[in-house]
Amino acid sequence: MKESVKDKIKGLVFGAALGDAVGLATEFLTKQEANHLYGQGPIRFGSSSFSLTTPDEQGFPFHRDGHRSRWQEGDFTDDTDQLLLLVQSVLATGGSFDFRDFAARLKYWIGNGLVFPDGSTKPPYGIGRTVSLVVGSPGFTDDPHRAAWNVWENYGRQLAANGAVMRSAALGAVVFHDEAKVVKNAIDAAQVTHADPRCLVSCVIVNVLIARMLVHENTGTKPLEPRSIGDSGDYAGVKHQHQSAAPQPKHPAMNNETATRQRPRIRIDGKAKVRLATFLAGEGDTTDFRDERTLSILFDRPAAPLDPSTIKCMDDLGADASSMALLTTVVDQYKFLLQPGASAPAPWTPSSSHTFEPSSATTDFLQHACPSSLSSLNLSSGGIGYTFKALGAATYLFTRDIAAHFESPAEAFVSLITELVLEGGDADTNACVAGALLGCRVGYKELPEHWVAGLRHRTQLEQLVDQFCSLP
Numbered sequence: 184m185k186e187s188v189k190d191k192i193k194g195l196v197f198g199a200a201l202g203d204a205v206g207l208a209t210e211f212l213t214k215q216e217a218n219h220l221y222g223q224g225p226i227r228f229g230s231s232s233f234s235l236t237t238p239d240e241q242g243f244p245f246h247r248d249g250h251r252s253r254w255q256e257g258d259f260t261d262d263t264d265q266l267l268l269l270v271q272s273v274l275a276t277g278g279s280f281d282f283r284d285f286a287a288r289l290k291y292w293i294g295n296g297l298v299f300p301d302g303s304t305k306p307p308y309g310i311g312r313t314v315s316l317v318v319g320s321p322g323f324t325d326d327p328h329r330a331a332w333n334v335w336e337n338y339g340r341q342l343a344a345n346g347a348v349m350r351s352a353a354l355g356a357v358v359f360h361d362e363a364k365v366v367k368n369a370i371d372a373a374q375v376t377h378a379d380p381r382c383l384v385s386c387v388i389v390n391v392l393i394a395r396m397l398v399h400e401n402t403g404t405k406p407l408e409p410r411s412i413g414d415s416g417d418y419a420g421v422k423h424q425h426q427s428a429a430p431q432p433k434h435p436a437m438n439n440e441t442a443t444r445q446r447p448r449i450r451i452d453g454k455a456k457v458r459l460a461t462f463l464a465g466e467g468d469t470t471d472f473r474d475e476r477t478l479s480i481l482f483d484r485p486a487a488p489l490d491p492s493t494i495k496c497m498d499d500l501g502a503d504a505s506s507m508a509l510l511t512t513v514v515d516q517y518k519f520l521l522q523p524g525a526s527a528p529a530p531w532t533p534s535s536s537h538t539f540e541p542s543s544a545t546t547d548f549l550q551h552a553c554p555s556s557l558s559s560l561n562l563s564s565g566g567i568g569y570t571f572k573a574l575g576a577a578t579y580l581f582t583r584d585i586a587a588h589f590e591s592p593a594e595a596f597v598s599l600i601t602e603l604v605l606e607g608g609d610a611d612t613n614a615c616v617a618g619a620l621l622g623c624r625v626g627y628k629e630l631p632e633h634w635v636a637g638l639r640h641r642t643q644l645e646q647l648v649d650q651f652c653s654l655p
Contacts, residue, residue: 188401189652190626192356195393196648198622199266199352201634202600202614203259204228208245209610210260214563217607220246224601228257229637253308257639261309262615264297265289265350267644269372270651273357278654280357282371286327289375290318299643300650309611311346311568317376327375335378345573347373348385349612352619355393356651360401365394366517377570381544384520385574388552389616391513392581396623497583497602498556506582506624514552521545551575563607576603577616581624592629596621 208226209217225242245256254260272285293315297305316334317323323330335342354368369390373383398404521544551571554560560575580603585595596618603617604610622630635641 184652185401187626188397190628191397191400191623192652193627193648194625194630195352195356195619195623196266196270196651197627197630197635197638197644198596198618198620199615200259200263200618200638200644201622201630202616202618203263203611204257204638205600205634206604206611206614207251207254207260209604209607211250211609212563212607214605214607217563217605217610221605224605225597226601226604229631229633255639257637259639260611261307261311262349262612264292264305264307266353266615267297267647268292269350269353270647273354273654274647274650278357280354280368280371282327282375285372286375287324289314290324293318299640300646301643303643305640311344313342313344314346314376328378331374331376332378340379342377343379343381343570344377344568345385345570345609345612347377347382348389348570348573349615351386352389352393352616352623353651355390356397357654359394359397362391362394365390379570380521381548382570384517384548385570387517387520388513388574389577389620391517392509392620393623395509395513495588495598497580497599498558500583500585500588502582503584503586510578510582511553514549518545518548521548547571552578554579557603557606562609562613567608568612573609573613573616576613577620580617581620592625593631596625596629597631597634
């Protein structure tokens, strides 16, 4: 494996961790709340020996309320925890992926936290609703895919949360030269907790983007030509490879339940728990934090002293032709996963209690996967934990034309992640997925040094990534 490929793999892991850690600053906040706290940025993060902008301007201090105070300075959340669980699982199996091994690690993590190679641990704060429901359901240890399916069915096939896509990117680096395996691994890992086809296709898109970037770097293949997302490319061969290798998801075979129900220990405060459950169920924000008087009471912060002429808005950057061509091609080639018989049982018979419908899901997928603007995703309203919102936020950042507008990729990374985080919503997850894609695109050496230096558990991440890149 080329050193430049290893640098991109390291970039995706550290990029994800950085996005996650910075995103915690506005997780579960509305855009109005985020702007009241941080203006238009920057958010203070990283080593004090580096300047975010100028020596006299280090950014707005990281707000610590009851939710955010559980994490230490510079720490990442459950999003990166679970990504690292995938890395550890692949390391334990010698470079392959076994979803049962990952499921066992996930269950252990919920009860005991993340264990690093040096023996240090990290508490499992921030566990998502879908993950906790599935891991705590009967029979999860014996058949996690069936457990996830049952939870999805019991909740009317409405659970399309971002808990699978947030952790998924690392698997794009496993046997990246074999796309059929990349797709199978992405689906197998997602189905451990998330059975909805929208969750599965989200993971596939992220993993295939990662894999193709690594293949391009390793082989020097020419970039793709731009194509319309509406084109109907002949992709029967890849479809056949995927379906024969991993026909996902078929309804799991039923057998006698012998395991007793085990409820995971959830470490989230009351406010976050209520809002998280509401958002992941697809409902709106019912918490009244929007009026200026309430904001002033909750967040006693000054207005942002920032010169508007210095702000680079990502909607004004335009798209990078090569990155956009890669994205539109992958989206076009894998949208079939939302059709009956591809990644979900057929025939579909939607009812009032079973709300997933393939044709509308495909339309929704295409609108989110290649969004026209960041604001079009409405990241802080509606179901903020919707998997397509995280996917769209990530692909939008990934495809921006950064070379023409920034002095360095590091400057671009800080600017784009900060702007995304200031949209609020499920900001740590959105920025985690975006950071993985952008970090893989630019590579570890081009990530912002002051952010990397301030990242908690950096040494442990280095150890895991070095082992990960040493796999055959």
